[in-house]
Amino acid sequence: PMVSPSTSSQIEVPPVALTQDELKKIAAYKAVEYVESGMVLGLGTGSTAKHAVAKIGELLHQGKLKNIVGVPTSKMTHEQALSVGIPLSDLDKHPVLDLAIDGADEVDPHLNLVKGRGGSLLREKMVEGACKKFIVIVDESKLVNHLGATGMAMPVEIVPFCWKFTAERLQGLFEHAGCVAKLRTLNQTGEPFVTDNGNYIVDLYFKSELGDLNVASDKILRLAGVVEHGMFLGMATTLIVAGELGVCVREK
Numbered sequence: 234p235m236v237s238p239s240t241s242s243q244i245e246v247p248p249v250a251l252t253q254d255e256l257k258k259i260a261a262y263k264a265v266e267y268v269e270s271g272m273v274l275g276l277g278t279g280s281t282a283k284h285a286v287a288k289i290g291e292l293l294h295q296g297k298l299k300n301i302v303g304v305p306t307s308k309m310t311h312e313q314a315l316s317v318g319i320p321l322s323d324l325d326k327h328p329v330l331d332l333a334i335d336g337a338d339e340v341d342p343h344l345n346l347v348k349g350r351g352g353s354l355l356r357e358k359m360v361e362g363a364c365k366k367f368i369v370i371v372d373e374s375k376l377v378n379h380l381g382a383t384g385m386a387m388p389v390e391i392v393p394f395c396w397k398f399t400a401e402r403l404q405g406l407f408e409h410a411g412c413v414a415k416l417r418t419l420n421q422t423g424e425p426f427v428t429d430n431g432n433y434i435v436d437l438y439f440k441s442e443l444g445d446l447n448v449a450s451d452k453i454l455r456l457a458g459v460v461e462h463g464m465f466l467g468m469a470t471t472l473i474v475a476g477e478l479g480v481c482v483r484e485k
C-alpha cells in the first residue's frame with residue numbers, strides 16, 4: 234500500500250496512562266517546591282503524603298534543604314520521617330507551623346476535605362490547624378462536588394467506651410440522609426481498628442447529600458463520646474491536583 238511521506242515519518246505512540254501512585258507522587262513533589270530551609274513542617278499521612286516526606290528527606294540529605302523540623306501527623310509518618318532523616322518535634326514545642334503537606338480522601342470546590350480513611354484524622358486536624366499554610370495534594374480521583382456524596386466513608390473518631398451507643402447516636406443524627414454507621418474493623422481479625430490515640434473509628438455512609446457541612450460538623454462534635462470527625466472545613470489554603478493532563482495548583 235501507498236504510504237504518504239507525512240505518515241511514514243511519524244510513529245504514533247499511544248499515550249501511556251500514569252498510575253494513580255505516579256499522579257500522587259507528581260502532586261507531592263510539586264508541594265515540596267514550597268518548602269524552604271528553616272521551616273517547621275506538618276508532615277501528612279497516607280500514600281500521597283509519604284512521597285512528600287521521602288522527597289523532603291532526600292533534599293535534606295543532598296543539602297538542598299537545611300534546618301527543617303517536622304511535626305508528624307501519625308505514628309506511621311513519625312517512623313518514616315525518622316527513617317529518611319527529618320528531625321522531629323511536636324505541637325508543644327512548635328505551636329505554630331509554617332507549612333503542612335497532606336493528602337485527602339475527598340476535596341470539594343471550596344477546598345473542604347474529607348480525611349481519615351487512613352485512620353489518622355485527629356492528629357492531622359491538630360497539626361494542620363496549627364499551620365500558616367496547608368497544601369492538600371491529591372490525584373484527580375479525589376475531586377467531588379459535595380463531601381460525603383460518594384457513598385464512601387466519612388470517618389468519626391470516638392472513644393471505645395460504649396461505642397455502639399455512640400455509633401447509633403451518630404446514625405440517628407443523619408437519618409434524613411440515609412446514614413449508616415459502621416465500626417471500622419481490621420480485615421484479618423474483625424477486631425476494632427484502634428487509632429494512634431487509642432480510640433475507635435465509626436465510618437458514616439450517606440445515601441443522599443449531607444446538607445450544610447458546618448451544621449453537620451457541629452452536630453457531630455456536640456455528641457459526647459465523639460473525639461473528632463474527618464471533615465476539614467476551611468482549613469486547606471492550597472490545592473495541588475495531578476491528573477492525566479498535568480498538575481494544577483489552586484490557592485484559596
Ligand code: 5RP
Pocket residue numbers: 277278279280281282335336337338347348349350351352353354357
Ligand atoms: C489518613 C488521611 C489521608 O490523608 C487520606 O486518607 C488520603 O490518603 P491517600 O493519600 O493514601 O489517598 O487522611 O487518615
